[in-house]
Amino acid sequence: xxxxxxxxxxxxxxxxxxxxxxxxxxxxxxxxxxxxxxxxxxxxxxxxxxxxxxxxxxxxxxxxxxxxxxxxxxxxxxxxxxxxxxxxxxxxxxxxxxxxxxxxxxxxx
Numbered sequence: 001x002x003x004x005x006x007x008x009x010x011x012x013x014x015x016x017x018x019x020x021x022x023x024x025x026x027x028x029x030x031x032x033x034x035x036x037x038x039x040x041x042x043x044x045x046x047x048x049x050x051x052x053x054x055x056x057x058x059x060x061x062x063x064x065x066x067x068x069x070x071x072x073x074x075x076x077x078x079x080x081x082x083x084x085x086x087x088x089x090x091x092x093x094x095x096x097x098x099x100x101x102x103x104x105x106x107x108x109x
Contacts, residue, residue: 032056032068036097043089044080053077056096063102070096 019032039052056069073096 020071030061032100033097035088037098040090040093043081046078049081049089050074050078061100066097068100069098 022046022105035052035056039049039056042048042052052099053074057067057071057074059068060066061068073092077089077092
């Protein structure tokens with residue numbers, strides 16, 4: 001049985017994800033980490049961040065037995081952006097990224 005063809009744009013995030021899938025072992029090839037980075041780089045565009053967070057909410061994080069980005073976190077991030085507080089949105093986004101990365105990837109204190 002053959003696999004469906006990847007999306008047409010060979011450089012899109014979706015195409016890269018299709019080629020490698022979600023990988024928790026090698027952080028350099030982790031689609032969710034790409035999406036977190038894209039969301040952080042897009043904090044000036046609340047609509048784009050919302051789409052990214054919605055996408056991340058559809059994937060399961062086995063470390064916390066829930067979505068990578070839960071509904072409450074998504075709401076709080078978007079509220080911070082709408083209030084003109086990108087630093088708070090970044091902090092909340094980084095909290096979810098840290099939960100996703102797991103204890104082995106967190107920076108030592």
